[in-house]
Amino acid sequence: MRWMWEVATRSYRRQATYRGATLAGVFTNTVFGFILAYVLLAVYQERSTVGGFDVTDAVTFTFVMQGMLMVIGVFGSTDLADRIKSGDVVSDLYRPVDFEAYWMADAYGRSAFYAVFRGVPPFIAGALVFHLRLPSAPATWIAFVVSVALAVAVSFGWGFLLQLSGFWLLDVRGPNQLGWLTAQFFAGVFIPVVFFPAWLGAIAYATPFPAMAQLPVEVFLDKHHGLDLVAVYAVQLLWIAVLLAGGRLVLRRAMRKVVVQGG
Amino acid sequence: MDELVIYRRLVGARIRADLQYRASFFLFLISQTLVAGLDIAVIIVIFTQVDTLAGWSVAEVALLYAMAGIGFGVADLFVSEVELASRHIKAGTFDLFLLRPAGTLVQLCAMEFAPRRFGRTIQPVIVLVIALRAVDITWTPTKVALVPLTVMSGAVIFGSIWVITSSIAFWTVDTQEIANSFTYGGYTLAAYPIDVFGTWLKRFVMFVVPVAFTSYLPVAYMLGKPVAFGLPSSLALLSPAVAAALALVARAVWRCAVRHYRSTGS
Numbered sequence: 001m002r003w004m005w006e007v008a009t010r011s012y013r014r015q016a017t018y019r020g021a022t023l024a025g026v027f028t029n030t031v032f033g034f035i036l037a038y039v040l041l042a043v044y045q046e047r048s049t050v051g052g053f054d055v056t057d058a059v060t061f062t063f064v065m066q067g068m069l070m071v072i073g074v075f076g077s078t079d080l081a082d083r084i085k086s087g088d089v090v091s092d093l094y095r096p097v098d099f100e101a102y103w104m105a106d107a108y109g110r111s112a113f114y115a116v117f118r119g120v121p122p123f124i125a126g127a128l129v130f131h132l133r134l135p136s137a138p139a140t141w142i143a144f145v146v147s148v149a150l151a152v153a154v155s156f157g158w159g160f161l162l163q164l165s166g167f168w169l170l171d172v173r174g175p176n177q178l179g180w181l182t183a184q185f186f187a188g189v190f191i192p193v194v195f196f197p198a199w200l201g202a203i204a205y206a207t208p209f210p211a212m213a214q215l216p217v218e219v220f221l222d223k224h225h226g227l228d229l230v231a232v233y234a235v236q237l238l239w240i241a242v243l244l245a246g247g248r249l250v251l252r253r254a255m256r257k258v259v260v261q262g263g
Numbered sequence: 264m265d266e267l268v269i270y271r272r273l274v275g276a277r278i279r280a281d282l283q284y285r286a287s288f289f290l291f292l293i294s295q296t297l298v299a300g301l302d303i304a305v306i307i308v309i310f311t312q313v314d315t316l317a318g319w320s321v322a323e324v325a326l327l328y329a330m331a332g333i334g335f336g337v338a339d340l341f342v343s344e345v346e347l348a349s350r351h352i353k354a355g356t357f358d359l360f361l362l363r364p365a366g367t368l369v370q371l372c373a374m375e376f377a378p379r380r381f382g383r384t385i386q387p388v389i390v391l392v393i394a395l396r397a398v399d400i401t402w403t404p405t406k407v408a409l410v411p412l413t414v415m416s417g418a419v420i421f422g423s424i425w426v427i428t429s430s431i432a433f434w435t436v437d438t439q440e441i442a443n444s445f446t447y448g449g450y451t452l453a454a455y456p457i458d459v460f461g462t463w464l465k466r467f468v469m470f471v472v473p474v475a476f477t478s479y480l481p482v483a484y485m486l487g488k489p490v491a492f493g494l495p496s497s498l499a500l501l502s503p504a505v506a507a508a509l510a511l512v513a514r515a516v517w518r519c520a521v522r523h524y525r526s527t528g529s
Contacts, residue, residue, distance in 0.1 A: 018437055020435055020436075020437040020438045021437040021438065021439075021440065023438065024437070024438040024439065024440035024441040025440050027440070027441055027444060028440050028441065028443050028444045028448070031444040031448045032444075032448060032451070034461075034464065035448060035451050035452055035460075035464075038459050038460045038461060038464065039309070039316075039455055039459055041459070042316050042317050042455075042458075042459035043309060043312060043313055043316065045317070046312075046313040046314070046315065046316075047312060047313060050312050129461075169284070169286055169287050170284060170287070171284040171287035172287070173287065173291055174286075174287040174288065174289070174290030174291035174292075174293075174294055174379075175287070175290050177291065177294040177295075177298075178290055178291075178293065178294035178297065181294060181297055181298060181301060182297075184301075185301050185304065190301065190305045191305050191308055191309065195308055195309065195311075195312055196308055196311075197308070197311045200308070
């Protein structure tokens with residue numbers, strides 16, 4: 001397990017070197033937070049609550065969500081797919097460590113960096129202009145951190161599957177974009193899932209995507225306590241199990257069927 | 264050789280190259296169509312909760328979205344390639360553009376041309392047709408002319424924003440994402456009635472980064488709606504002039520940026 005820690009810390013440090021990119025990203029997340037917050041405020045001119053969210057919940061949701069985007073890597077990554085395309089993946093497969101666990105450690109290192117440097121600043125910027133709600137109880141903070149940690153695994157599982165399609169397609173940009181856009185919509189990135197009409201909400205909750213973002217942000221908003229919170233974790237764990245097992249299965253098939261590039 | 268001929272040849276080569284990975288290309292085309300589709304989906308979801316947004320009905324907001332979406336889609340297809348300037352600068356390959364006897368901007372946009380982006384305009388065009396039938400407009404010749412004029416002005420305005428913000432890459436290479444706030448952010452702003460935004464943001468989209476001219480002002484004129492800050496709605500007729508002025512600014516900024524270029528090569 002020691003090696004996973006080493007992979008994660010190196011992944012963390014790699015992100016930390018791009019200071020300009022981090023600043024630029026914070027700026028962009030903040031801008032989008034403002035745009036979406038104003039649109040939601042206009043909605044609350046007509047309604048007092050939507051799906052159990054009052055106006056403060058909705059605006060807070062927007063800024064927590066903007067902070068979550070990079071933590072869960074909602075724009076997708078092609079690090080693994082690039083190595084499949086170039087053939088470098090061979091040397092990864094030679095390593096005496098579990099392939100999926102290796103990439104997961106990489107994802108966690110990156111997420112830890114983003115949680116601090118991309119997660120917090122947009123929220124602070126939003127709090128300067130809008131009335132936002134912070135969890136009052138320390139227990140909620142802990143519950144939120146746990147839920148985010150689980151969300152990272154859910155989104156890793158999804159991204160890993162998408163990138164493995166590279167063994168068959170070589171150019172994964174299409175499936176990658178399609179897969180992540182679907183994920184963003186149903187994870188509540190553009191608009192909270194509670195705003196969805198019932199039938200669309202039912203579709204959303206049949207997918208792993210709310211477990212990536214909508215549910216952790218609801219935990220932040222103090223919407224889940226006791227058994228209800230346990231249920232949230234159970235849903236997240238279920239999707240982690242399904243996606244990680246799926247990743248293993250697809251990887252095994254890829255190993256059997258596909259000739260690696262570069263002969 | 265004429266620049267247009269060079270442009271057409273390079274773009275043709277790009278299209279053939281992209282079609283090599285056929286399955287991926289079509290998935291990418293579909294996903295590009297869906298990108299724009301998600302924006303209208305968000306608007307529709309919002310209107311399942313409310314009947315009007317800042318006094319605008321769903322059909323009216325759809326019209327706003329469609330006008331902004333087509334202009335943005337055209338700019339995305341032909342100009343967004345300029346974003347990749349930062350990658351070429353980082354890799355040192357921007358030198359190549361300077362060596363060839365054609366404009367740097369034309370070469371960059373042709374070299375990085377991606378036919379999949381065509382998908383981005385399909386869906387707003389469909390929404391435009393539906394929205395125009397659903398809204399209540401007393402048509403005049405001016406309003407009819409305003410539809411194509413707005414879309415073209417919008418494409419020029421968004422394209423100029425792309426060029427101006429991407430020029431930052433000549434000074435700092437890894438801050439490309441800031442450009443997204445103005446391009447994608449500007450487009451998102453343009454897809455909603457700007458009355459919903461705070462005063463400072465309203466001023467910003469009217470007078471600083473004038474995305475209000477890509478849809479809000481012309482659509483407000485067509486629908487006979489009052490305009491933010493009590494300005495005359497005929498301001499909409501200035502859209503082509505605003506677009507032309509912004510294009511000149513973009514040209515000046517790009518030229519200044521290229522003059523500033525120092526290769527990273529050792």
